[in-house]
Amino acid sequence: xxxxxxxxxxxxxxxxxxxxxxxxxxxxxxxxxxxxxxxxxxxxxxxxxxxxxxxxxxxxxxxxxxxxxxxxxxxxxxxxxxxxxxxxxxxxxxxxxxxxxxxxxxxxxxxxxxxxxxxxxxxxxxxxxxxxxxxxxxxxxxxxxxxxxxxxxxxxxxxxxxxxxxxxxxxxxxxxxxxxxxxxxxx
Numbered sequence: 126x127x128x129x130x131x132x133x134x135x136x137x138x139x140x141x142x143x144x145x146x147x148x149x150x151x152x153x154x155x156x157x158x159x160x161x162x163x164x165x166x167x168x169x170x171x172x173x174x175x176x177x178x179x180x181x182x183x184x185x186x187x188x189x190x191x192x193x194x195x196x197x198x199x200x201x202x203x204x205x206x207x208x209x210x211x212x213x214x215x216x217x218x219x220x221x222x223x224x225x226x227x228x229x230x231x232x233x234x235x236x237x238x239x240x241x242x243x244x245x246x247x248x249x250x251x252x253x254x255x256x257x258x259x260x261x262x263x264x265x266x267x268x269x270x271x272x273x274x275x276x277x278x279x280x281x282x283x284x285x286x287x288x289x290x291x292x293x294x295x296x297x298x299x300x301x302x303x304x305x306x307x308x309x310x311x312x
Contacts, residue, residue: 157191158189167293
């Protein structure tokens with residue numbers, strides 16, 4: 126191939142990138158409704174500590190597992206897991222005005238980037254849509270029609286460096302009962 130040195134170097138970089146494969150990351154998320162916080166906000170647990178916490182929490186009467194979605198993505202790419210029910214306003218909006226979609230349930234956005242020592246730098250953002258008028262604010266009955274004007278979104282986000290199997294605990298502020306979100310990256 127004949128070309129300028131700069132162009133040949135650029136072609137070489139492109140070919141190198143094509144041969145570089147990013148590892149995959151598996152996230153397991155658990156959203157738990159409990160009568161009190163479990164663990165500490167933004168704490169990182171080893172896999173055996175997390176397992177012990179799950180067992181202790183599952184035996185408590187005032188504790189509910191809301192959802193446990195999971196997702197696999199490539200390192201460096203974002204992923205979203207959602208277990209939501211969309212809520213629309215009762216009256217249609219005027220033409221030309223975008224309708225604001227609201228939701229009830231968890232939406233979790235995750236990104237993992239390479240970190241030293243084989244770890245992953247994880248960014249997590251959790252949004253939980255609730256209907257404060259419902260008996261179970263995060264999960265209204267199937268036939269219930271939540272009031273669009275009353276739907277609220279609770280949010281929390283964090284960044285942490287995690288090894289495979291470690292768990293990050295986040296607590297959502299403002300819920301009637303604390304709802305920690307836990308995610309665990311595995312490669």
